[in-house]
Structures are given as C-alpha cells and as structure tokens.
Amino acid sequence: MKLNIVDNKKNANATGGKLITLLKLYLSAVMQGTARATTKHVLNYTLEKRQTGREIIHHQNVRKKIIEMKQYRVSVSMDT
Secondary structure, three states: OOOOOOOOHHHHHHHHHHHHHHHHHHHHHHHHHHHHHHHHHHHHHHHEEEEEEEEHOOOOHHHHHHHHHHHHHHHHHOOO
C-alpha cells in the first residue's frame, strides 16, 4: 500500500521545497546558537584559567584566536 501525502507532483515539489527551506533555517539557527555559546564559553574559560601568573586571555595568541572567532561568527550571521 502506497501512502500519498500530496495529491499531485506540483504540490509535492512545493511541499518539499518548503520543508527544505524550513530545515535550512532551523539548522542555521542551531549552528549560530552553538557558535555563540562556544565563543562565550571560551571567553569565560580564558578569563578564569591562569598560566605564568596571569590569565591566559592576556597572552597574545589566545587573544588573537578569540578575536578571529568573534569575527567569523559575525560574518556568518551577516551572510544568512
């Protein structure tokens, strides 16, 4: 027995297109939220962790990487 959700091919294409669009929107929102949470966690971690008597955020390479993460996050959110 074949289950037919839509009555013709035209409606099938429209329904599939809408579903794909909604999935893309959902996945982009999930990925953006994950990126924001990760950046926030990394920033908090670098403020707490100490090495050679100072927070690791004061080390040049660590600070550079955090800036790159923030810039990438902003550029991705501007593209969507």
